[in-house]
Amino acid sequence: MSNPISNDYTNLLMEVKQLIRSAQYEALKAVNREMINLYWAIGEMIFNQQQNHNWGKSVVENLAKDLQAEFPGISGFSARNIWRMRDFYLTYHSKEKLTPLVAEIGWTHNLVILEKCKDDLEREFYMRMTRKFGWTKNVLIHQIDNKTYEKILLNQTNFDQILSEEIRNQAKLAVKDEYTFDFLELSDQHSERQLEQSILSRVELFLKEMGGMFTFVGSQYRLEVGDEEFFIDLLLYHRQLKCLVAIELKTGEFVPEYVGKMQFYLAALDDLSRLPDENLSIGIILCKSKDKTIVEYALRESNKPIGIATYKVVSTLPQELKNQLPDPEQVARLLEGIE
Template identity: 40%
Template sequence: MDRLSTEYQELLISLKQRIRTSQIRAALAVNRELILLYWQIGREILLRQSQQGWGAKVIDRLSQDLREEFPELKGLSRTNLMYMRAFAEAYSEEQIVQQVVGQIPWGHNLMILDKVKDLAARRWYAQQVTTNGWSRNILAIQIESQLYQRQGQAVTNFEATLPPDRSDLVRATLKDPYVFDFLSLGTAAQERELESALVQHIERFLLELGAGFAFVGKQFPLEIGGQDFRLDLLFYHLKLRCYVVIELKVDEFKPEYAGKLNFYLSAVDDLLRHPYDEPTIGILLCRSKNGVVAEYALRDINKPMGVAEWTEALTKSLPDPLQSELPSTTELEAELGAIEWEEDVGG
């Protein structure tokens, strides 16, 4: 009887997992068909307007007629038809719809459409939603912080210290600057204050670091040669399969910082790294840096590391052209509010 009960429980668990997997696949397929339908409707409107000179008023009539025919469908309002037209105009190729933007919900697509103007950036954010499972609120935060522009921008020595295929992968995990807009430290903050504040806001900190970072500890102790040393922050990256040491500095980057971090990386590789782990990576987060000085400091370092800035306010660190593109708080609230109409846009 016990054996039968055990086998039954194993069968039940297996079937539950299969059903959940099937439900997820079905939901993704439904979403993909819905997004493709919206794109096709938008494309037809575009074609009629460009080839036959139809005006904007035809969208009002089309919305009314379609809603009368399909009263059970919630995404046929005039506003949503306008978005379908803009969606088809933004993505001219059906392949992009099928393979990229069709994988994410319509509400996410509208946010990307409203807030991101560059096609490559739009595709990148859509892929990140699929890869990382971002909610719409998280997507809004990432777009607002100009994540696309900051990815892979840190000064590193990865090309000299890592194999080519891994160098590109690791470089993509770093950004510059890192934006800690959830902090209020001021310019006189000490490194321990910064460290404690980041750990207190660990969820936001991990979100800013990016997918894959698992927090191991702060002031992580290492005994080397009979002396005690402490790492500011230690992480393990689940995708890169390696330890990541982060050293925090509240002043401008200095060349000696790279030497100390190199020492820590050697120690972690010897004392913590398992045979199946990749080489440990180091990140120096400084209040500011001189890019040329950082490049010289890393040139002959034999451990993989990068130097990036951290800031509490994005607009302080971006060049003027990007600053002018940032929406105001009022604009953000208005745009986010316009998207929160699930009943009207179909999810």
């Protein structure tokens, strides 16, 4: 028989630990906001003095030396970092939408975004995603180098026609146009089974590449329809969308027949596996390659929410695809889904 006092103590301990962690997190956020505000104020002062008194490089270098002498145990006041404060303020002071976001992420994250992203919408995307998923500096750098922003904006789904307005943008953000599985140990020629087994051996990295809000449900997920059995390659669950996500793995080029098969799987999932409080199941078909026009036609008449994506083991995104990105108004509406 269990000890009620022991159980009560265990519950108390868990609650206290959670309170401590929450307090620590809130304290770190407060410290970060104060530091960002400090750097912003210093950057503003430097900029104003440059405008009013034509200050040059030597003044900033002297300021750095004097600050380091006055505060010997505090880092962050090198000449290089002071110049970054000035650039930080200059870049964002007139951007009403971005100004509140800079205090929501760390200084090193801000520097990465400031230096690597040249477009305001791209910066907003990475700020929101960093805040949402708690990306480390290295993860953020990887996401930028891997062109996550472009790959999400270029994705091919039918979500606009199928899903409700409440979850449409969130769902579109959950599907990339291309996934990079550079952590998989695969030869150029591999079977669908080998791809699946390799993913299962690196499932944590796979889930991170898929977007960070997925949990793993199972592989070769069994569905019994009539007197027959059917198996979905991978089944995930999206915590924010609150829906099952069926993934089919294809090592060749996309063909329209894949959509019909995925529609069948989603219909069966919705009837047999979906819980009453969950949203409609979503399908992602991962192929080695695809023709965007064929995908567009294949999805046009589909009555289930499906996205078609490709996968590679090396990060690539042709530069000419930059010209195919949606217009700024469409991008801005999509970014509103990242809370």
